[in-house]
Amino acid sequence: MNENIVLEAKGITKQFPGVLANDNVNFDLRKGEIHALLGENGAGKSTLMNLIYGLHHPDNGEIFVNGKPVAIHSPNDSIAAGIGMVHQHFMLIPVFTVAENVMLGDEVTKRGSLDRATVAAKINDISRQYGLDVAPNAIVGELPVGIQQRVEIVKTLYRNAEIVILDEPTAVLTPQEAEDLFRIMRDLTARGVSIIFITHKLKEVLAVSDRITVMRAGRVINTVNPGETNEAELANMMVGRQVILTVDKKDREAEGEVLNVEELSVRDQRDLETVHNVSFSVRGGEVLGIAGVQGNGQTELSEALTGLRHPTHGKVVFDGKDVTGKPPRVMTETGLAHIPEDRQRHGLVLAYTVADNMALCDYYRFPFSQRGVLQPKALDEHARQLINAFDVRTPSPFVSAGKLSGGNQQKVIVARELSRAVKLVIANQPTRGLDVGSIEYIHNEIIKMRDRGVAVLLISAELDEIMALSDRIAVMYRGEIVAVVDAKQTTREQLGLWMAGAHAETAQ
């Protein structure tokens, strides 16, 4: 066995009810390398890592650390073996300080009471050594996401981890924060820490890793070196077929103004003003992309525009009518299609059938309803049409929407919203968590709407998606639109700076 291999998983198999999440998986990690684990959602990457970290137990297979077989029954065992994990959804307690979060589970005490000073000194040491810049006494919930992630990294180093698993670490970061993270990752490997980097972003994998292992449907497809491959090849391995990574979009003159938003301010449920004085307009036949890191007011903005939340100030004019604060039904009837951010909570009634979900916008109108009674035949026929037209993979229109995969659930929403005669589409994170195939499909549908002369407001935290689809791009930061630019005249770097709060002098 190779001396340099610090972690090896051999023949790992894990069966969950209905899915073989890991099928005879082999994986190894060398000392001081960044080994990327690439795959779509549901490919089995997170399952494999949860098995290594002790959150689940494999049905079959063995894990070796530094050449010795280890039995990992709980996170305690993996921590003892020198494995640390930074989870995609941070495992931090927002009301605790950094020091309290770091020491939790491995506390230092002095005569029964927590020794916060000793822990703080240790955090400062680690922080200095790896350039992490984390203040031990800050309250975690008040820190920006990028710093919270560093706290997670400190947590693993505090426990003397020599193997660090990073699960989709860049999903919540701005491009600049991601660059910082990559620098930290290289610093860590330079000091002998080995890193497993889980992601589905091809660019990052090629930029930062030493080796790349691609997983699909619970199996390892291949392990390659970044110098000997390219994005297209990796995408093919991930999906299992040819994928067109770019969206085919022709130039097109924008038409008249469809949506005009003036000085809109919105408060969230905690009564904090999360959208301040936002003004913009969307014309027919154009896609206005709203870029920004999650949590900068995009949710409240889209809720205010779709009638789900009352704005506190400002005016919304849609199709020449003042619709400020009007309920969702008025918006729908004026010609709004809404693809909501959270498809399971706001887009679908999971317990209802696919057919019922497809009629949620017009169930009360002819032909779905006659004299106040629903017409099953009309609903059924309508559903069958849409299932065909939008290629929804469902056994029948009478299956409950909750039983479909994420991609097909989103297709049900897209079918319902885009099949009506609409003038405006508001799509909030339309492809979050979907597989490459579904993303491709939904992007094409959005471009089709634009080509038909419909106005599209696309809100997304994925910069690639914004750049691929938009004609104009607005950047949101802390509830304000800090810049509006022509999509052709900007760069990822420039947008990234705005997303991180740099102000634009020349907003057009």
Place this chain on the structure above:
Amino acid sequence: MDWKRFGFIALVVIVLFSAVVMIGQVKQPPLLIVTSMLATTIAVATPLTLGALSGVYCERAGVVNIGIEGMMLSSAFFGWLGSIYMFHIFKMSAGLSIALGVFFAILTGLLMALLHAVLSITFKVDQIIGGTVINILAVGLTGFLNRQLFFGKESVFGGSVPSSPGVLPTIHIPLTEIVGPICGASASCLENLTAINRVFDQKPIAMGAVLLVFFSHFLLFNTRWGLRTRAVGEHPKAADTVGISVTKMRYANVLIGGMFAGLAGAYFTIESVPSFEPLLTNGRGFISLAAMIFGNWTPIGAWAAALVFGASQAMLINMQIFRDVIPPQWAFLQESYIVGLTPYILTMFILTGIIGRTTPPAADGVPYEK
């Protein structure tokens, strides 16, 4: 716990105390009125304080416990019953019977809490339903046994309630004796000292409750146990990923909470009045939950809120002493139902969040699923 809230508490207590001092000063010196009222306040706040602490332990660990009322009621009954059994059937001495009564009350609280823990942690039953089960069970069980044991023809005690071995004694803190010498020959100084001493002369459960407040506060915010308890109540998954057993932490804290509720029950029948009547806790378990919320889930805050309720009850009690000197325009104050409403009105104010919002632990009431 913020200053706005402590300020509100101080204001209410001062208003209640001033009202009594204004009326009573023709009969007694103000210092004496204030100290005797303070002594009553601390004593009658005891079950609320312990009940609120019980809630703090449970909810900080992420388990909502609305069954505190039922735990108190059943502990009051079984603690009292235990002391009578020990005294009459096993012929133990009065002192030992009383001590064992306290033990049985705590044990009852523990067992009721175990039921709540099994329902809400192991079987993940809705925690509000689990608590309601305990409340209903306690009312039925104590009412039924009370009737069967004491009032039936064939009952163990022959159809009448036997005399109880008595209540816990007051413990004298020798403050006057120790500090007294500095007064020298001044008689008024010694008199004042004796008055102040009355605040500290409490019965054991009342005294214990105050100590437990500070102990619990330290435990929750300065120890490993507390850090882990709060972690499983805020973000159980985060605790799980660093190797803390969410189930064990939650069980332990719910059981500790149950023992506190048991001690609160013992206050009613073993420390305050040696008798039991059905429904004697009279909603105090629910008021303790209001105190816990008002205190923002901190022991010291909850204690402060419990003292407000105690003060309004103390006002009612002290008004009786001055019944003959109450001016006619204040006469309504001696109507017990008017002053008696104070705790309930306060509870409503507190729960509406008028005095600032409180934040419960993030995972409070949410069963943990891996």
